[in-house]
Amino acid sequence: MNATPIIKSPHLILASASKSRSRILSAVGISHEIIPANIDEARVKVKLIETDSDPATVAKTLAEMKAQKISYLHSNSLVIGADQVLYYDDEMLNKPINIQDAKEHLNKLSGRNHTLLVSTCIFLNGNILWQFTDKANMEMRLLSESYIDWYINEIKEQVCETLGAYRIEGLGAQLFSSIEGDFFSILGLPLLPLLKELRNHGVISA
């Protein structure tokens, strides 16, 4: 996790408060500044859903809104935006707001498949340079109430850090019978396509 930064130029900003996204970039030696966009995501999501936007449009729009807002405020910096959307059937789940909410999330996801969409983009001076959306199919085991209680008691407030109330890189892997998709995308950032784009722009060494 302590690789020498291989950023060449220019300044790179991650317009996201996600610790997981920042950890992914740091692990591959990409130094970056974290400047969360602090937009009212829940409100934007409601509006998008009211206008019949599909989950991919929601993820893409939110990622772009975050990156664009920060990009306008920081000229000549490349700004990475990203957003994840979790859905099954007609329902989308937002990040749990507390432990009780996380418990309800796990009860909803238990014994069924859900989809995790991740969208990422790069902005420069308010203009979009690149956008990419990836998808993972997640199959959660049928979990008993007592198992969910045990799980939440183990990971505690970390249960509120992800949309689905799981930490797939830790104990959360225990919740799943099958996972199909890119691990980095599940953690919040489609890393390999993003690295390719940063190389294309000469931001990191090739």
Next chain:
Amino acid sequence: MNATPIIKSPHLILASASKSRSRILSAVGISHEIIPANIDEARVKVKLIETDSDPATVAKTLAEMKAQKISYLHSNSLVIGADQVLYYDDEMLNKPINIQDAKEHLNKLSGRNHTLLVSTCIFLNGNILWQFTDKANMEMRLLSESYIDWYINEIKEQVCETLGAYRIEGLGAQLFSSIEGDFFSILGLPLLPLLKELRNHGVISA
């Protein structure tokens, strides 16, 4: 990484010296004892290849040999064995023995696809209970000599910890243009199928 162990019974042994495999088990709360089998893997591999064994047979045989050896020595313990094989065309690569060897590995893998096979099994009292083999397709970017030198200088002796001389969970992700396969399998252990089997045997809570 500090989840409470959820092992119920019996004693679980990992017959592998791989730090990565032990880390994966610990991260999902599986307490285990590490007892490497210390068999002469290179010699066994040569013999298997001489008898025209395919890569999957090599991985499966080595995983089983390790688990069986430890299983005979530790009765009534479940013993996990595992082995990885890296190959492309007709060539298999063993773990680099030193920095120079790692450099040759990366030169061979640069700009081409290779396959990572991982085989795992569970033994009890010398008998096999379960076996599973998984496969990942890895596409490495075309790397310059100077990039390989820079990379090896960054991760140093860690470059000798994996078959392909990369640490995919860290800076090694920078080497790839595409990865298709389960992340845990690439790290050395097909985790979800293994957890399912441990649950089926009542070893961990369901």
